[in-house]
Amino acid sequence: MSPAIAGAGGAGRSPSADDATDAPYRLGWQGDGSGTVVTATITGGAYEVDTADLDALASTLTTAADWFDEARRHALDARAEVEAVQPPTGPDPWKNPNLLTLKPTCAPSTAGGGDNSNGFGAPPSADQSGTASCLSWEAPSGTFGFGIAKSTALADLDALIDGPGSLADVAQALHALADDVTRCSQVYQGAETSATAGPGTPAAAVAQWHDYCTHLSQDGITDEALFGLIMLVNFLTRGGAILPDGVDDAFDTFNVILNSSDLAGWVRNDLLFLLALASGASKARTGSEAAIVETYLAQTAERLDPAISAQLPDQIRVGSRLVPTSSLSPMERVAAYLAMRSADHASDRYGTQTGLTITPRGGAPVRVSTNSTNPLGLGGAVPSGAPPPDDGQKPEALGAPADVIRYSDQVQADRKDDSTGVISVLRTDHADGTTSWLVVVPGTADWGLGGPNPQDLLTNFQAVAGAPADMETAVIAAMRQAGVGPDDPVGLYGHSQGGIVVARLAEDPGVAEHYNVTTLLTAGSPVGGIDLPDSVNALHLENGGDAVPSLDAAPNPASPHRVTVRINTTGAGIPKYPHHASHYAQALENMPADPNVEAWTAQMRGLTGAGEEGAVTTAYVFDIERERMPRDSGSSSHF
Numbered sequence: 212m213s214p215a216i217a218g219a220g221g222a223g224r225s226p227s228a229d230d231a232t233d234a235p236y237r238l239g240w241q242g243d244g245s246g247t248v249v250t251a252t253i254t255g256g257a258y259e260v261d262t263a264d265l266d267a268l269a270s271t272l273t274t275a276a277d278w279f280d281e282a283r284r285h286a287l288d289a290r291a292e293v294e295a296v297q298p299p300t301g302p303d304p305w306k307n308p309n310l311l312t313l314k315p316t317c318a319p320s321t322a323g324g325g326d327n328s329n330g331f332g333a334p335p336s337a338d339q340s341g342t343a344s345c346l347s348w349e350a351p352s353g354t355f356g357f358g359i360a361k362s363t364a365l366a367d368l369d370a371l372i373d374g375p376g377s378l379a380d381v382a383q384a385l386h387a388l389a390d391d392v393t394r395c396s397q398v399y400q401g402a403e404t405s406a407t408a409g410p411g412t413p414a415a416a417v418a419q420w421h422d423y424c425t426h427l428s429q430d431g432i433t434d435e436a437l438f439g440l441i442m443l444v445n446f447l448t449r450g451g452a453i454l455p456d457g458v459d460d461a462f463d464t465f466n467v468i469l470n471s472s473d474l475a476g477w478v479r480n481d482l483l484f485l486l487a488l489a490s491g492a493s494k495a496r497t498g499s500e501a502a503i504v505e506t507y508l509a510q511t512a513e514r515l516d517p518a519i520s521a522q523l524p525d526q527i528r529v530g531s532r533l534v535p536t537s538s539l540s541p542m543e544r545v546a547a548y549l550a551m552r553s554a555d556h557a558s559d560r561y562g563t564q565t566g567l568t569i570t571p572r573g574g575a576p577v578r579v580s581t582n583s584t585n586p587l588g589l590g591g592a593v594p595s596g597a598p599p600p601d602d603g604q605k606p607e608a609l610g611a612p613a614d615v616i617r618y619s620d621q622v623q624a625d626r627k628d629d630s631t632g633v634i635s636v637l638r639t640d641h642a643d644g645t646t647s648w649l650v651v652v653p654g655t656a657d658w659g660l661g662g663p664n665p666q667d668l669l670t671n672f673q674a675v676a677g678a679p680a681d682m683e684t685a686v687i688a689a690m691r692q693a694g695v696g697p698d699d700p701v702g703l704y705g706h707s708q709g710g711i712v713v714a715r716l717a718e719d720p721g722v723a724e725h726y727n728v729t730t731l732l733t734a735g736s737p738v739g740g741i742d743l744p745d746s747v748n749a750l751h752l753e754n755g756g757d758a759v760p761s762l763d764a765a766p767n768p769a770s771p772h773r774v775t776v777r778i779n780t781t782g783a784g785i786p787k788y789p790h791h792a793s794h795y796a797q798a799l800e801n802m803p804a805d806p807n808v809e810a811w812t813a814q815m816r817g818l819t820g821a822g823e824e825g826a827v828t829t830a831y832v833f834d835i836e837r838e839r840m841p842r843d844s845g846s847s848s849h850f
Contacts, residue, residue, distance in 0.1 A: 231822025242582035269392040273827070276385035283378040285740060290368040298357045348679035493757035495789045500817030505761035510539035512764055519548045519666070529677035531587050531721030539677065540740050542764040547676035553669045557661020562839040567665070567681055569688045570627075572832045573603075579688045586679035587687050587716075589725050603829040608639070611812055612750065613799040615651065615704050616734055620792045622832060624654035632656060632835040634686055637695040639818065642825030647700045647818040650686060654707025654735070654792075663836050674711035675737060675763050682712045685835040693831050695726060702730035702818045706792050707759055710751075717747045730814055734795040739765030745772050750811040752799070753777040756789035774807045 373379050411509040480544025494500075506682040520536065527536045527547060536544065558564070570576040579588055609615050622635045635651040657667040665681035673680035695701060703713035710733030716722050717731045718741050740763045743749055751767050753760040755777055778798045785794050802808070 253391040255569070262517040265392055266517065268583065269389045272385050272389035272392065276389065277626060278381045279378050279382035279385065283372055283382065286368055286372045286378060289321045290365065290372065293361060293364050293368065296361065303590040309718075326518055326659055372398065390824065421824040444810075447492075451778060478740070479507075493788070495758075495781055498755035499650050500756050500758050501753065501761040501777075502755070504758040505764055508542060508762065508764035512545050516541040517543055518546050522548055527589065527676075528583075528586065528679060530679060530683070530715055530719040531585070531589060532719070540763075542763060543676050543740060546672050547678055548762075549671070550676050550678050551673035552662045553672055557669055558841055561661055562841050564661075564837060564839050565750075566724045566838045567685055568836045568838055569685060570631075570834045570836075571689075572834070573694060574692075577688070577692060577787065580839070585720070586684060587721065588684050588691075589687060589721050603638070603831045606637070606828055606830050608816075608821040608828050609637070609649065609819045609825075610816055611799070611813070612732055612752070612808070615649070615732060615815070616706065616792050616796040616799070619653050619704060619706055619709070619798075622651060622655065625832075626656065627834045629657065630663040630836060632664050632682060632685065634689045634833045634835060636680075636695070636831045636833070637819070638693060638829045638831070639820040640827045640829070641820060645699075647702075647820075648690070648695050649702040649704065649815075650690060652682065652686060652703075652709030652712050654705070654709050661837070665835055665837050670712070671708050674708060674715055677741075678716070680712060681837060682708070682835070683716055685833070686712060686716060689831070689833040689835075690726065692833070697725055698727055700729045700818055701726055702732070703728060704732040704734075705736060706734045706795075707736055710734060714738040714741045717741075717749070718743055727792065730811075730818060732811075732815070734792060735759050735790050737761060737763035737765075739763055739767045743773060746772075747772065748811060749773045750808065750816055752795045754789040754794055754798075756781045757794070759790045774811060776802075776805075776808065 316849045360704055371377055384580065519541075523536050523544060525536055527539065528534075528535045529539075536547075539547065564581055566578055566580040568576050568578055588747055606618070609618055621636070622633055626633045633653060633656075637649040637651065639647045639649070641647070653666070655666055655668070655671060657664040659667050659669075661667070661669045665685060670680045670682050672678075672681070690701075701718055705711070705713040714731060714736065717728045718736060722728065723744065723746075728747055731743065731747050732752075733749070734752040735754065735757055736751070737760050738751060739760075749772065751774070753767070753775060756779065767773070769775065778795070780789055781799055783794075783797070787793060799808075820828060
């Protein structure tokens, strides 16, 4: 039976034996904020956007336009002053050649005479201009070229005041964009006011708002302006939780999309909607942000699918398998296309990838080669350099899902440096002589595409598509080095990207042939499109205010072996964006007892040895880094 997915608040009941296996139910408990309630409830209610963000953006654009209008008025005043200025008094030197003097600028020339009294009493004619190349004519100060200077100044001011690229042109464009944003806000307010709670509400709101905002942006906007506007909105709304922190990495990622003829039109046409969507999702005030993002992405993937599918091969690799491309979902095909373009982009920028370096803390680095026929590195000899059984930390056994989440957060915080990813493998030796394992994979640490750290955006695209990702290869390599046996029970945990990676491994039949994965925990991860076998007992944690779990445009299936708890912490007083691991950990620590979560936790405790006399846990930590051949080697690669 699956606990619920997001919705309205209030205390609820625990499930009874009569509940259907796919029936959600309602839980509620006191949050950290005064009078707030954290919920894990059924889906319901309308999606709500804080249109104040749109209004604030329109106001900022209008203010900027007013500044350009003011600058134009100053330019007009300056033009009037230039127009009114009179030439200096005194004779025009060019009408009276005797006022001109010849000034030496280099060694004197003897050709055709050498002083002002011999043939140079007047300005040189065309046939004389070459006779004194080292001499120049000089007029009295303040009188030379007045007419030319005035005409040039007036022409420059005219270009600045009106015409293409002028102050008036920029002001008009900013006023028009501000009006468009204001109308989008008004349209959404109307859709929100007239909407009623019910199953189709998010889709209806998305359709109405999206159609209007798309119509407004169809006149076309340049790629550079588009990027600038998105970064401007990110700055104004402090939406750093949605967009990358590094401007260089953000532009790198954005450029991959815009350089694709298949996707650039979508980005341009959806500009205003994307701005509003990013702004609203980054605020996470309603607990329904994930629903609207999931709805929009599902609709967008359907629209892009025909063009994208035409660019993909008939078969595509998903983990250890080759599968028909048609068997993927539209969103997976879009992600596969982005992954291929991103991999090519990374190859051009950084060089051809040759493998991974897996370095156990306290041990020697091990190189894992890139292998297109066995991308996960399953089977074969165990890589040398594995840490000895006693060469690791002895942490306290992890007894609850929140403990695993906090441990993963600490592993991420203790990373070697920004150029490496990180994985932890925890070994538990039980008193009866058996061994079990828990593999912990933190989330995205780098928002670039294909750099040294494989916990990046390239891995995100690959993992959502199901394509073999470097972090999947790294997990298998770390498990082999740590000594995980084929029959040892294995639990997997991942936050965000880490959750997609471990869920893909739990899904893969090739992995099942070599390892006994029994337990899976994900937090804030888009894993709805991943088909897990019944042998894996999974607990998925999602937050209604966290847009990340919806990025695969698919809801999680409910089954006896697959439980999804979608919480709503938007009013709980927990700092940081709801995607942060602390939201999931605190919610679980305070959530009332639930039979499904308790059953999953009991299985996990069997793996970690929590509360078990004589059980000893050893933690191994591995740093992961991509290896690439230099770009000037003449090699190239294609994902």
